Amino acid sequence: MSDKSTAENMLDAAKAKVNEGADRLREAGHNVAHAVTGDAHHKAEALEDRAKAEVHNREANAEYTEGKREAKDGDGH
Template identity: 85%
Template sequence: MTDKSAAGNMVDAAKAKINEGADRAREAGHNVAHAVTGDASHKAEALEDRAKAGVHNKQADMEYSEGKREAKDGDGH
């Protein structure tokens, strides 16, 4: 993680949450496609999108925590 301001960390946390939401929406779409078609590739894509959503969620949590810490001490580290 690079040294950023509290606001920079919060912006990055928001971006990660948006990406998480997009991943979860794609996951839902693939699950519906799998239910309709029975094509196993849709299920695999849904699982991949779920994993990506988890990564983005973790990234958002880290950025948010860093932003909170930076807001308290403001030293840029």
Template identity: 85%
Template sequence: MSDDKSTLGNMADAAKAKINEGADRAREAGHNVAHAVTGDAHHKAEALEDRAKAELNNREANAEFHEGKQEARDGDGR
């Protein structure tokens, strides 16, 4: 994030982080279903781990988006 990227680069990174967030949330849901079916605590732990990863990806996406927006406002777009 701290390197000087173009607006497009920031927006692409934000989109990638959002896709990763969605994948993490899908895995979380799968582990929650597995936990509900089997009662295995291992699935619950994996669900919590995936939730944490999703939250990190969400924060990264927001930061990249805002940085890209700021870069676009700067006028140079690079």
């Protein structure tokens, strides 16, 4: 991680959570499309979006943890 302030880390964590939510919504849409059409392409896209969501979840957790650490050490950077 770079040397960011608590606020910057928390903002990045929030952005990652928003991206995770968007990925999970796309995954759900592709799963519905797959159920309706049976097209395997939709299932593949759903799996890809799920993987992206998991990456964003890990990023959010890491940024949040770093932000908490930064807040406790008191230097603000």
